[in-house]
Amino acid sequence: RISYVNGRYLPHAEAKVHMEDRGYQFADGVYEVCEVARGHIMDMSGHLDRLDRSLGELAIAWPLERRVLPAIMREVVTRNRVRDGLVYLQITRGVAPRDHAFPAPSTRPSLVVTAKRSDPQAARRRAETGIAVITVPENRWDRVDIKTVGLLPNVLARQKAKDAGAQEAWFVDPDGTVKEGASTNVWIVTADGHLVTRPADTGILRGITRATVFRIAEKLGYTVEERAFTVEEALKAREAFVTAATTVVMPVVRIDDKPVANGHPGTVALSLREAFFDVAEKTQA
Numbered sequence: 485r486i487s488y489v490n491g492r493y494l495p496h497a498e499a500k501v502h503m504e505d506r507g508y509q510f511a512d513g514v515y516e517v518c519e520v521a522r523g524h525i526m527d528m529s530g531h532l533d534r535l536d537r538s539l540g541e542l543a544i545a546w547p548l549e550r551r552v553l554p555a556i557m558r559e560v561v562t563r564n565r566v567r568d569g570l571v572y573l574q575i576t577r578g579v580a581p582r583d584h585a586f587p588a589p590s591t592r593p594s595l596v597v598t599a600k601r602s603d604p605q606a607a608r609r610r611a612e613t614g615i616a617v618i619t620v621p622e623n624r625w626d627r628v629d630i631k632t633v634g635l636l637p638n639v640l641a642r643q644k645a646k647d648a649g650a651q652e653a654w655f656v657d658p659d660g661t662v663k664e665g666a667s668t669n670v671w672i673v674t675a676d677g678h679l680v681t682r683p684a685d686t687g688i689l690r691g692i693t694r695a696t697v698f699r700i701a702e703k704l705g706y707t708v709e710e711r712a713f714t715v716e717e718a719l720k721a722r723e724a725f726v727t728a729a730t731t732v733v734m735p736v737v738r739i740d741d742k743p744v745a746n747g748h749p750g751t752v753a754l755s756l757r758e759a760f761f762d763v764a765e766k767t768q769a
């Protein structure tokens with residue numbers, strides 16, 4: 485396995501950053517995960533636009549020209565012979581003696597890119613079974629619209645889900661409305677067949693898969709309402725599902741151990757999943 489670190493392609497075991505990297509010490513960095521499907525990197529420009537925004541919000545400079553990054557991503561995917569899987573990239577503010585304030589003069593930001601394979605058949609089987617989720621109180625900061633590597637609440641929530649035999653955790657506000665999953669956006673299908681997903685304000689991450697699923701839903705003739713919904717409404721819904729580059733569209737069949745509808749994946753979620761590859765932007769790796 486080969487990974488990219490600050491200008492070099494290295495065997496994965498040698499792909500290292502310094503102990504005084506601010507990503508390591510302060511989670512002072514951002515990341516992106518793109519799906520690789522059938523040899524294409526999916527929705528790359530959407531992911532790079534969001535990366536640009538995340539960097540801007542944290543005043544981290546691009547470590548290289550933006551137009552160079554797609555070539556590095558493609559190179560890492562190709563060198564690892566990934567046809568189906570993920571490409572991960574992370575940019576931190578860089579290496580500097582530990583001090584909370586930004587280093588002055590500024591250091592060069594660190595960039596790492598890695599890719600790994602996944603099994604599309606296993607993902608399909610998972611989608612045909614659906615996943616279970618638990619709900620947890622929202623306890624994150626109010627800028628989760630920035631895709632930072634500061635993911636400790638998400639890590640703890642996902643572990644809690646795992647301990648409960650579930651696959652994802654939904655963050656829920658005190659008013660009972662669902663924010664998003666630990667690494668997914670959330671959707672339901674109402675009794676009258678409308679899709680509902682929470683507005684992408686600063687309270688959730690503006691998912692790139694969420695945006696593509698929006699376009700697919702419109703193509704397939706569904707109405708999409710952007711509004712908050714409660715856990716209770718999700719339990720009464722015809723379907724529930726989550727979206728992310730890592731899972732595409734994944735049906736949710738249990739919430740806090742109670743079934744959604746008949747406890748089986750719904751046709752809307754599966755048809756959106758089916759149409760994803762055709763509608764998403766594809767960059768040849």
Ligand code: PLP
Binds near residue numbers: 692
């Ligand atoms: N919400 C959170 C908190 C995430 O971490 C992610 C992805 O990692 C998403 C939503 C889904 O975003 P995307 O579709 O861009 O992968």
